[in-house]
Amino acid sequence: MKRISSGSVTSPKGFRSGAATCGLKEKGAMDVALILSDYDCSGAGVFTRNEVVAAPVIVDRQTLADDPTKLRGVVANAGIANACTGPKGLEACKRMQELAAGCAGCAPDQMLVLSTGVIGVQLDLDKIAVGIEHACRHLSENNGKDTARAIMTTDTRPKHTAVSVDLPGGKVTIGGIAKGSGMIHPNMATMLAVLTTDAAVAAEELDGMLRSAVDRSFHRITIDGDTSTNDTVLILANGASGVELNDDALKTAFQEALDSICIELAQAIVRDGEGASKFIALQVCGARTQDEALSVARTIATSPLVKTAFAGGDPNWGRIVAAAGRANVSLNAESLALWIGSNINDDFQLVEDGIPLEYDESLAEAIFKGSEINIRLDLGLGQAGTTVWTCDLTHEYVSINADYRT
């Protein structure tokens, strides 16, 4: 697997993209993106589990259910989420499909749609039409970074990556862009990601592979515990590499590359979390089941007290243990053990059998003052474990969300 420098959704063969400014965001920032494949694609999507879903989630679910084998691209806007907009919002979303299809020279139901931004505001279709037309006129293989930029909201930097894998039948490339820095929680967050590949993969298989990759990446991050109405991860596979994933070894290699792309984008979202100053990898091991490990990990990772302790550089392990205790998982307080470190291979133990060891407080503080913190909590109950990634809760998070209308 080889990482492609400045890679993105246009790194795989046969994909082009464009970005434009149409006035949905303030200050003339780019807010419309178009990603097109020169060939029909198989496609798959994973969507928010929020009961209140945005129009594009409704439309994309239907589009993929109707025919996931002839997709041509994705049109996206930032600034307005097109959520809580009723029948009028649904119409606007379908109009976005039509406008993008007009550009691509395909049918509307070959296009997928993404929106992110303020909830409860109707899209200005005149503006969107101008934006899509502009993006369409400037389609290129070199616009990946701008495309990633056009889907940003409170993100401070574009998130894009690509890897190539040399397979027996030839080279396959997977690229991706993502956005999201608030309303980020495992059941898909206010996050959007578009993945592309030039591998030939049947739609059904692609769906399974995407779900598996998302489960190991985007479903393992949390910034603020809020799950958005719009969260979507899409993948398009156009087969332009001529490489078919027709045996298990190929599939495994592809899955590995896909996982890697998704983990990189998911971690990039956490690193750019609203107000985040620290990146925290939280490993829970010694659980009875993976679900229990995940429940404990997520409870700790969403605890305001734990996250403010990270922000303050305070190795306040008591809050970590207290949060673990309220995860609705039966625990044995006397079997808990806790390690911290600046990286996963260099940690030291604070707690054994549920009570603190006599450790060097200044060393613990030095680790918590750093920008990368690894936490390992052993529940001492079994063999299952998992890792989630999160960030700290800072003054800046409050400023961003007290002042910004999402």
Add this chain to the structure above:
Amino acid sequence: MKRISSGSVTSPKGFRSGAATCGLKEKGAMDVALILSDYDCSGAGVFTRNEVVAAPVIVDRQTLADDPTKLRGVVANAGIANACTGPKGLEACKRMQELAAGCAGCAPDQMLVLSTGVIGVQLDLDKIAVGIEHACRHLSENNGKDTARAIMTTDTRPKHTAVSVDLPGGKVTIGGIAKGSGMIHPNMATMLAVLTTDAAVAAEELDGMLRSAVDRSFHRITIDGDTSTNDTVLILANGASGVELNDDALKTAFQEALDSICIELAQAIVRDGEGASKFIALQVCGARTQDEALSVARTIATSPLVKTAFAGGDPNWGRIVAAAGRANVSLNAESLALWIGSNINDDFQLVEDGIPLEYDESLAEAIFKGSEINIRLDLGLGQAGTTVWTCDLTHEYVSINADYRT
């Protein structure tokens, strides 16, 4: 029912209390409290549901299980939680019982114990002994406010109240003190409360009444979603009024007074929430069941995005609806309706059928800029409903918890 000015745990007949400084808190603040009844009491307690519990929770559960009919008082300390302290912490807690019993001239298992403060630190028993001795020497009926002050941690003010009820058999008084401003969430939080009454109530009945009152009060508040290791609400009934609750009308009147005391103390905790600048009453109605209403209400009330919108005075209702959608309750987005107001009788509608009405944004902003906000979300699914109370998430919350070691 009559509210007693400056009322507290010593307002009911036959209760005295004392407070002292023993050096567990910084800056010489009071940190030991003793509450004694001149007569044996029936008692009941409601404890944290956290899987990791502090030593006093273990001890009090056992004490009440062994014999809830001959209690004499409560000894409490602040500054150190005596949680995650293992067998040594359990011994220290039992020693607190003994020291307090020595003062009261009763057996150790007639005393209940409370601790709150930093997790994972052992109690200094020498200091505690000095504190208990001092508190014992200064027992009085006029120390209620100081007693409330001695159990504070990050609280900014003492919380105490009392009411009297004229019943056919005579006057009955109920008093209470409480503390808590962080790690506050419905399954009992880093909150302690002690209630006293001079009514004669059998222990089993008292237990049921306490559970019912707690369910309507302390279990309906949330500050930061974190449930602590120490949360405890205790009640002692010494019968000194000579009034026995021997018929249903008396029981109903007493329950009403008890509910009122608990709601007042619970709301006082929210109003004094860490960094809180606003008090929010959140009513969820039109739910299929009360459990579903509560689930939706709690999810909204713990959403960092909702709480920062309150802090910013931003009527960002989209975040409220989005939070409702991730409460693991099946919703119909098209049946949602939302009202806001400065008080419960003066609200106006923002959302109908899941989409925004054309409302006066400046009026909505004026309400959200205020210090009391009422939110009413109608799910449009049934007849059940509930109300929870919470506060906003401010810069001050982050400062307190990034810097303070709980």
